[in-house]
Amino acid sequence: MKHFLFIPFLFFLSSCFAKDYIIEFQAKVKNLKEFNISKTKKFRNYDLEGTFTDNYGNIGMFNAIIISDVEKGKLIRLDATSENIYSNNQKVFFRGIREKSDVDAGIAYNTIIGTTKKFTSLIGTQCTTSVRYLNDAVFGINKCKLSEKLNKLFNNIN
Numbered sequence: 001m002k003h004f005l006f007i008p009f010l011f012f013l014s015s016c017f018a019k020d021y022i023i024e025f026q027a028k029v030k031n032l033k034e035f036n037i038s039k040t041k042k043f044r045n046y047d048l049e050g051t052f053t054d055n056y057g058n059i060g061m062f063n064a065i066i067i068s069d070v071e072k073g074k075l076i077r078l079d080a081t082s083e084n085i086y087s088n089n090q091k092v093f094f095r096g097i098r099e100k101s102d103v104d105a106g107i108a109y110n111t112i113i114g115t116t117k118k119f120t121s122l123i124g125t126q127c128t129t130s131v132r133y134l135n136d137a138v139f140g141i142n143k144c145k146l147s148e149k150l151n152k153l154f155n156n157i158n
Contacts (some may be wrong), residue, residue, distance in 0.1 A: 019151045023084065023142040024036055025052035025062045032136075042070040048138055052084055056154040060086040075099070075134065081111075088157055091116045094142070106131060110142070121150060 027050025048064040064082035078098040096110030106127040127144035
């Protein structure tokens with residue numbers, strides 16, 4: 001019984017020492033394809049191209065491919081795969097899902113699914129993304145909880 005109580009305590013303790021890694025991004029919608037399946041249903045596929053900065057002052061390019069299903073003006077499901085390319089050409093790839101929210105704003109949950117060599121220890125990290133749209137512009141923030149060791153990866157990126 002002691003082991004069952006100890007394991008959740010370890011997870012709680014490790015999250016207490018986790019630090020926020022925050023990425024702010026801006027992008028433009030490119031190559032929008034939309035199918036009006038019925039009067040109330042739409043399928044959308046589009047690319048995002050933009051830039052990002054993080055809470056360590058790092059900068060880079062942001063790209064994403066989005067597919068979504070919309071019904072009666074509400075988002076049913078959105079799947080996204082994105083790529084952050086840092087100024088030193090290191091890359092981080094995210095895969096995210098957003099369900100049942102407004103079309104022009106919402107919260108997505110994503111996971112780091114791939115990286116270049118320097119960042120491989122980040123694979124599997126889970127993050128939360130908040131986005132807002134204004135016409136064809138996207139404004140977002142991505143927040144990940146990282147251990148002190150993983151946070152140090154971003155201190156000296158160049």
